Amino acid sequence: MSFFNVLDILGTIAFAISGALSAMNRKLDLFGIFIIAFVTSIGGGTIRDVLIGNTPVSWMENTINLYLIGCVTIVAIIFRNKLDYLKKSLFLFDTIGLGVFTIIGVETGIMAGLEPIVSIALGAMTGCFGGVLRDILCNEIPVIFRKEIYATASIAGGVCFMVLYTLNITQNSIYIITTLLIISIRLLVVKYKVSLPSFTVQK
């Protein structure tokens, strides 16, 4: 198992916990908690696979993640009142997840022979759309459309990946630089409370 796999697992765990927490905050029942945890964790990759025709989608062929998410959700339910102490670790895991999932999405696009702009879009989808589905199912406007430079970090990472890929740099260097870039953007953004502008239409 490579270092990249370890990061992938950390990301999957963080996304599952974020889904389970959202569901508990909305007072969903046990089944709802599991579904939201799954959807948050594998939803982005599923949308990507469906759009490019990579079916049956990944989680059906590689079911180990399902068991992982199931266990994580049980742990998250048991320790639901302790998760606040882990806030910082969870934020870091989530950001790692964003980085890893973005890379997996961009690579999938390149493998499928799609144009760079499409590959970057696939990276952002893989990284961000699990959270979009989570928010839709919880009947909220997706948080990434409202605040935080989250998707923007993913897109910046995707652009960085494509540039480095064109320069023929070794795969491992691309992985590391892209992941570090996404993590740095997220950390800086949260530290300095940067957010994208929104625009008001005068009535």
Next chain:
Amino acid sequence: MSFFNVLDILGTIAFAISGALSAMNRKLDLFGIFIIAFVTSIGGGTIRDVLIGNTPVSWMENTINLYLIGCVTIVAIIFRNKLDYLKKSLFLFDTIGLGVFTIIGVETGIMAGLEPIVSIALGAMTGCFGGVLRDILCNEIPVIFRKEIYATASIAGGVCFMVLYTLNITQNSIYIITTLLIISIRLLVVKYKVSLPSFTVQK
């Protein structure tokens, strides 16, 4: 036409009526009522087909259900104030629909050579996700995430189906036992007002 087809038709009818009723309760217009009826009835199977790559999706190849749903919706609109008298029959039809759709989903997964856990997930999707789409389109948190042992009955049925299938029991016996199990769970749950626990996060 087999006995199973008859059950399938009853389920499709019940799901269409439940969709049409939801739409009328939300004061949607005629078009909205039809769309929600269709989505509730064929939405679960459509998501299943898209995820495993079974395209064009089933309702495009087998359009008889579209006409059936259209007619049922018209009848539901005309008799909208009488449907209360049919509440018990509708509940039974809906539960039959859940059972039949679950079985169709699990079988589709087995045919596609997918792992047992994935087949069970496909069964639950086929049975429950039409209702999830209905609730999302009506701007509500899906009811199956909040109360009632609905999806859980479907999952229990899926597990039962897989176990019996492994034991090499005849297809008809599997169908009957699985459907009866799902119906029994639903009836018991509603009678004794059982619901899954939800968990509060202390702030």
Next chain:
Amino acid sequence: MSFFNVLDILGTIAFAISGALSAMNRKLDLFGIFIIAFVTSIGGGTIRDVLIGNTPVSWMENTINLYLIGCVTIVAIIFRNKLDYLKKSLFLFDTIGLGVFTIIGVETGIMAGLEPIVSIALGAMTGCFGGVLRDILCNEIPVIFRKEIYATASIAGGVCFMVLYTLNITQNSIYIITTLLIISIRLLVVKYKVSLPSFTVQK
């Protein structure tokens, strides 16, 4: 570039602007505005492609539209307070878009050898479901389920297209008649404030 392509571009522009406006009205940030503009413009065609298995979906193979939507969105943000003056042109563009997208959807169904009723449904999806996704992402009940004869105009156009197609009329005549029909219905409906009935269920 044919006359039809010009209409397609007008439609894409109108849909992108309508998405960007919705997003700004909901106070979404810059990223949210772009995503909603994209989804409104290409969402209907994407759902169509996914359901019939035409993957990778159209916008991945024909990326020119992505750049067009991106530019239109920037212009819409800059001139957001001037768009009111363009209300009538935008309404016309939007209606042209509905007509063109409907035709593209119906034709896609015919090419894929699907039944007429399915082709008409694909036309309505291509024309209307971008707006449905826009409203779901903005956490609203889709406007086309609640008021305005919008989807109905699309369906009428689809039926008209299928009838003319069966009569072996030249492609250009079919395009023009169908588009004119859809535009006329929309104009008449808005002028005379016609709307589909909704039905109340007595409690």
